[in-house]
Amino acid sequence: MKKIQLLILSIAIISTNLFAVDVDTIIENYDNNTIFNTSILKSKVIIKDSLGTSSQKIIAYSRKNGDTLIEITQGPDAGQKVLRLNSSIFLYYPNANQIIRLQGAALKESFMGSDFSYEDLSGDESIKNKYDYTIVEETDSSYIIKLDAKSRKEPYQKQLLTIDKDTFVCIEATLMSSSGRELRKMKASDIRQIGNKYVAFDIEMFDLLKNQGSTKMLIEDLDVNISLDNELFTTDNLSW
């Protein structure tokens, strides 16, 4: 009897492992969706807070190592540019005397008055390199993954991601401090296929420390893996 029970248990374990998706695969597929060799993204950013709503349009150029150039193309701040190179942010304002470099604590400042900080702008998106991860829960439609930062340099030391089972797009994320305090929440929808990847075209970020308001980014156009001039990602180019 004992032998039969052992056999049934072994078969159950083996078959479970045969059909389950392991967490490494989930994260790999998730990273695969978020990392492009290059991309040009056009979107509308709508900022809502307790005192009103404002919107502007941006165009963002990115390359695989996380370098990003964002230009505000429409709205009261049109002409302003933000360049992220490694861990520095460079700001260009048409009426300023110089390119402004932000470092350290200044990176936590709000981008365009939105609920995104400068730190949130692109960077190397690979979760695998930056976080340890475990599956916390699995539902019919999604995986809930808990992330713990490997380095204290990460702005969000802990994260809880809800990853869609079909597309491996993160549809909800809670971003936390090292003590587990919730700092921001992100919700994504309108998932579309671009080549062999899936991208959410409607992303809403909530700053939980501010209580009210949110920032919605509606992607209007996305081109990926196109040729981009390296000159775009230089401070000299900012003032052109």
Next chain:
Amino acid sequence: MFKLAWKNIFRNKRRSILSASAIFFAVVFVSSMLSLYEAMIMDMQKNTINHQLGNINIKTKKYIENERILPLQFYIENVDEKIDIINSIEGVEGATPVTKLPSMTFLGDESYNVMIYGVNFETSRYFDQGIINEGDFPKEDNEVLISSKLAKEMNIKTGDLFTFLSKTAIGGSNALGVKVSGIYSSNDLDMNNLNFFISMNQLSKTLRMNKGATEILVFTDSSVSKEVVQNKLKDDSLSATSWKDNSLIGQMIDLMKVIYGFIQVLFLLFASTIILNTTMMSIIERKREIATLVALGYDTHWIRKLFLFETALLTLIASIVGSIVGGILISILNKTGLDMIAMGGESVSGFAMNSYIYPYLPFENFIILICLAIIISTVTCFFPTRRVLKIQPAKALHDEI
């Protein structure tokens, strides 16, 4: 009684000098302290009105409700029109628009936290106590006047360029390159912080405020109340408040008057304890004399009045001399000024105090001080002089023998 009292004062010179000295020093000290207080209070009041709030301060109600987050979007619109309306009120001496907010300046790789003031250079009173050390007031829109402290911190001079970055009224941010037109110093400690001044129009444009301002400072004589200004503006979105309601200093001033009055009385009371002692000693020593006067038919109440009159006369002389000396001391300090920074005054930045204080005391304060000294010392001597009423001539003369 006067002749007798005058004679009696000089009978025991040592005792009289002792009593008079106490009053003299108390009066010198109190008058000096009062002069310092008067000067400080006047400066704080003037600086609060001219540099912070105006006699009457106007902001939008929504700005006031959210003031802690500096909601630039709730600026006052059509500022020029509103200022014209305010200036038409009788008793108004002037009105000026202001926008002030914290920002960052950049010079090369260095950044600095500063306070920007967007002002109308012609109508504002920020520079009533200042001097331009170098350069001049801005003539172009992209020129700025910076504090000497900021110039030192950034190591810049007239003609140099830098950039400032600030949030805007629409929630984003904007930066502007500016040129230093001049460097100023102010006697107001708060104006000597890391500040710079730029034209209202240029700041409003940079912050996307459509020629608006976050507040209007109204300068008035005492006949104009906030209600008068509020009613004249006829705009429910605006709120006019008095500087006293808005300012901790305004609320403190009345309290400080009470405290200083109390301190004044306390010092004179302490000085009067010396007179009390000398009066008691005098009565004991002159027991025979008092007994003789009573035996001769003088009323004890009259004799008591004589002692009180002696006290009053001595106090009058001492307080007049003390007032003269105090007045001379105050005049000297009024010319030289007191360096508050050297005395650690920089630690009271935020209280609208001046770096140099010029003490003064109106003449009537000396009169009040003299009267107060006489009253306090005379009242203090009321109780020891009761002994006079109890003297029995026969017993007193017998004891003396």
